[in-house]
Amino acid sequence: MPKDGGIGASTKRREDNRFLTGNGRYTDDINLRGQAYVHFLRSDVAHGRIKGIDTSAAEAMPGVIRIFTAADFSAAGGLPCGWQVTDRFGQPMQEPKHPILAEGKVRHVGDPICGIVAETLEQARDAAEAIEVDIEELPAVIDMAKALEDGSVKVHDDLTSNLCYDWGFVEENREAVDEAFARAAHVVSVDLVNNRLCANPMETRVAIGDYDPWNDQHTLYTTSQNPHVIRLLMGAFVLSLPEHKLRVVAPDVGGGFGSKIYHYAEEAFCTQAAKWLKRPVKWASTRSEAFLSDAHARDHISRIELALDADHNFTAIRSTTLANMGAYLSTFAPSIPTWLHGTLMAGPYKTPLVYVNVRAVFTNTVAVDAYRGAGRPEATFQLERVIDQAARELGVDPVELRRKNFIKPDQFPYQTPVALEYDSGNFDATLDKALQLSDYANIDKRVAEAASRGKLRGIGMSQYIEACGIAPSNLVGQLGARAGLYETATVRVNATGSISVLTGCHSHGQGHETSFPQIVADMIGIDASQIDLVHGDTANTPMGMGTYGSRSIAVGGSALVKATNKIIDKAKKIAAHLLEASPEDIELKDGKFSVAGTDKSVEWAAVTLAAYVPHNYPLEDLEPGLEETSFYDPNNFTFPSGCYICEVEVDPETGKVDIVNFTAADDFGVVINPMIVEGQVHGGLAQGIGQAMTENCVYDENGQLLSGSFMDYTMPRADDVPSFTVDHSQFTHCTHNPLGAKGCGEAGAIGSPPAVVNAVIDAMHRGGLTHVRHIDMPVTPSRVWAAMQN
Numbered sequence: 001m002p003k004d005g006g007i008g009a010s011t012k013r014r015e016d017n018r019f020l021t022g023n024g025r026y027t028d029d030i031n032l033r034g035q036a037y038v039h040f041l042r043s044d045v046a047h048g049r050i051k052g053i054d055t056s057a058a059e060a061m062p063g064v065i066r067i068f069t070a071a072d073f074s075a076a077g078g079l080p081c082g083w084q085v086t087d088r089f090g091q092p093m094q095e096p097k098h099p100i101l102a103e104g105k106v107r108h109v110g111d112p113i114c115g116i117v118a119e120t121l122e123q124a125r126d127a128a129e130a131i132e133v134d135i136e137e138l139p140a141v142i143d144m145a146k147a148l149e150d151g152s153v154k155v156h157d158d159l160t161s162n163l164c165y166d167w168g169f170v171e172e173n174r175e176a177v178d179e180a181f182a183r184a185a186h187v188v189s190v191d192l193v194n195n196r197l198c199a200n201p202m203e204t205r206v207a208i209g210d211y212d213p214w215n216d217q218h219t220l221y222t223t224s225q226n227p228h229v230i231r232l233l234m235g236a237f238v239l240s241l242p243e244h245k246l247r248v249v250a251p252d253v254g255g256g257f258g259s260k261i262y263h264y265a266e267e268a269f270c271t272q273a274a275k276w277l278k279r280p281v282k283w284a285s286t287r288s289e290a291f292l293s294d295a296h297a298r299d300h301i302s303r304i305e306l307a308l309d310a311d312h313n314f315t316a317i318r319s320t321t322l323a324n325m326g327a328y329l330s331t332f333a334p335s336i337p338t339w340l341h342g343t344l345m346a347g348p349y350k351t352p353l354v355y356v357n358v359r360a361v362f363t364n365t366v367a368v369d370a371y372r373g374a375g376r377p378e379a380t381f382q383l384e385r386v387i388d389q390a391a392r393e394l395g396v397d398p399v400e401l402r403r404k405n406f407i408k409p410d411q412f413p414y415q416t417p418v419a420l421e422y423d424s425g426n427f428d429a430t431l432d433k434a435l436q437l438s439d440y441a442n443i444d445k446r447v448a449e450a451a452s453r454g455k456l457r458g459i460g461m462s463q464y465i466e467a468c469g470i471a472p473s474n475l476v477g478q479l480g481a482r483a484g485l486y487e488t489a490t491v492r493v494n495a496t497g498s499i500s501v502l503t504g505c506h507s508h509g510q511g512h513e514t515s516f517p518q519i520v521a522d523m524i525g526i527d528a529s530q531i532d533l534v535h536g537d538t539a540n541t542p543m544g545m546g547t548y549g550s551r552s553i554a555v556g557g558s559a560l561v562k563a564t565n566k567i568i569d570k571a572k573k574i575a576a577h578l579l580e581a582s583p584e585d586i587e588l589k590d591g592k593f594s595v596a597g598t599d600k601s602v603e604w605a606a607v608t609l610a611a612y613v614p615h616n617y618p619l620e621d622l623e624p625g626l627e628e629t630s631f632y633d634p635n636n637f638t639f640p641s642g643c644y645i646c647e648v649e650v651d652p653e654t655g656k657v658d659i660v661n662f663t664a665a666d667d668f669g670v671v672i673n674p675m676i677v678e679g680q681v682h683g684g685l686a687q688g689i690g691q692a693m694t695e696n697c698v699y700d701e702n703g704q705l706l707s708g709s710f711m712d713y714t715m716p717r718a719d720d721v722p723s724f725t726v727d728h729s730q731f732t733h734c735t736h737n738p739l740g741a742k743g744c745g746e747a748g749a750i751g752s753p754p755a756v757v758n759a760v761i762d763a764m765h766r767g768g769l770t771h772v773r774h775i776d777m778p779v780t781p782s783r784v785w786a787a788m789q790n
Contacts (some may be wrong), residue, residue, distance in 0.1 A: 328600020504544010
């Protein structure tokens with residue numbers, strides 16, 4: 001059993017006390033003395049040439065302080081892209097400038113043209129109405145296939161085409177893959193769309209720029225998942241500010257799901273405008289603005305092909321994808337459909353040959369980047385849909401087809417054909433657990449009972465594996481990453497024994513303020529209430545890469561273990577001095593240092609006090625104080641995996657789909673706080689079900705966003721999701737980090753979409769509608785009904 005407050009304990013989240021009582025401190029809660037407000041005039045056309053901007057009438061309106069256009073930022077750099085992809089011909093991707101304010105052209109609806117700063121937000125909005133912008137409207141490029149046609153209108157005139165890159169992986173396997181398909185006894189293919197999404201975190205984005213002329217110090221308060229990265233990108237590449245003169249603060253953040261990783265134009269604008277105006281400048285996004293300016297996600301059109309031999313062994317996989325980049329390259333956008341997608345196309349299966357081709361396309365739409373799962377949901381959806389279709393065409397059990405092709409436990413470490421080496425896993429174990437918990441064996445009885453009520457019932461599964469804690473830095477640097485992917489932790493022990501943990505990670509719903517102290521408490525043997533977490537402010541935390549990609553415990557937690565071990569090693573030396581013993585004989589247990597084999601001991605607090613009041617202290621050998629910092633750069637990804645089983649009922653009269661049961665059996669490695677992990681899985685499942693059933697960003701042919709509000713973009717509601725059955729008992733240890741942890745935050749959003757769609761297709765077939773081969777997400781009533789009628 002875990003000790004109270006230690007690793008494995010379901011300790012209640014301490015941060016919830018302030019959140020549930022309305023005492024959280026979010027960026028929009030911050031208001032600075034003398035603060036002005038900015039409103040952005042955004043383009044209402046998707047593509048056009050800016051021929052003139054007349055701000056004279058607006059400048060004369062009450063309260064207007066200054067109106068900024070692109071000309072004011074001519075000396076600034078563009079928003080940087082953090083990952084450069086090299087195409088299959090060895091050429092770097094096309095990388096257009098992403099200006100703070102639109103330069104020369106507008107390239108999507110929502111592209112900011114002017115920033116109006118006024119005494120009040122209402123005055124800024126009123127002044128925006130008086131600005132006259134002369135735009136020569138150009139044809140909008142929305143359809144990816146048409147965007148790549150010869151003679152297509154270009155989103156960026158200075159590029160050769162709308163193709164960002166044509167990526168192939170593994171390129172040297174291409175001929176062998178083609179030959180495997182030519183020899184195959186069976187070939188199965190599915191054409192599918194991975195629908196465009198908008199993250200829609202509860203808190204919209206906010207930015208406040210402040211400037212202190214006395215010490216030339218800039219401060220940006222922002223809704224960010226990684227403040228240190230924002231400081232690096234904005235300071236070094238956009239505004240040319242030395243890092244020691246730029247502080248970035250991300251206080252409580254109301255969710256991110258990836259959309260708050262990136263450096264946005266509004267952050268740079270507010271930071272620079274505050275200096276020019278010599279007063280703070282604040283911007284808070286409306287929900288309507290969020291739909292037009294937050295990075296979108298997914299938006300892939302793919303064909304996945306599976307080759308099998310006569311014994312139904314997978315022999316090759318071939319995938320081709322068009323991936324939408326939108327109008328500009330967001331911070332990590334190029335890596336999502338390539339290195340975070342193509343490298344997962346082997347899945348948990350021992351397929352010997354894989355080839356993935358991705359063509360990334362510029363269109364007149366909002367930029368696309370990572371969203372919960374980021375590349376892994378797209379890969380999993382392709383694999384699990386084509387495997388289900390193969391089982392159906394071959395007339396075999398989809399469970400046994402998967403099981404036959406699993407990588408087995410005795411095959412780890414397992415080198416995949418797409419570069420990754422899986423260190424551990426047991427896919428049979430999570431499959432068996434999911435089958436048991438879902439009562440899979442008795443589905444036929446439930447199908448018959450549903451039929452008696454006039455409903456179609458079906459069951460679908462998904463077996464996923466994901467890569468988390470992107471690493472190591474030297475490898476991802478070779479793949480195009482323009483930042484390190486390590487993490488840092490500082491453990492600062494106070495004189496009385498309490499501890500402050502300072503981390504480069506950021507908590508915005510993950511429960512770090514609870515789980516990080518649990519790690520230290522477990523290692524030292526003190527109560528977790530004696531430990532607090534400091535994060536989110538570049539002025540008082542070590543340089544770190546932030547929170548995304550399910551990396552916080554696996555990478556940030558490992559840095560914390562290293563730093564705590566340094567603390568323990570030094571504390572043992574102090575204890576040895578106090579106990580007149582050798583450091584090698586000192587043991588630490590339950591917050592007490594003792595000499596092995598004796599009854600001599602000294603409490604943790606006595607040792608920490610001696611470190612800061614060094615009267616009886618080995619000053620000739622040790623410096624006073626007790627504070628240590630560690631950097632941790634993993635030598636491999638971590639690989640969470642699992643099996644999800646979804647059971648649905650479909651109303652044949654309306655096409656409405658109801659999820660009646662959902663089971664998730666995951667392998668997350670060592671779990672620090674089971675309650676937090678269960679909550680993370682629940683949230684991921686809800687978002688994955690949202691993608692599968694309700695959510696969809698839709699543009700018309702003119703580039704107008706038709707789903708730009710919650711009236712048109714359907715978020716999943718409580719009655720759209722069932723009570724989930726969640727299990728993480730079938731775990732294997734990560735073999736290369738000190739915690740044995742793998743990460744859990746994105747799994748639910750990765751494994752659930754194909755499970756839902758597979759269940760819907762199964763319901764169709766069990767109901768005799770065998771012509772229904774595939775339905776694209778979201779499986780709305782209208783789509784399901786149309787498929788049944790066709």
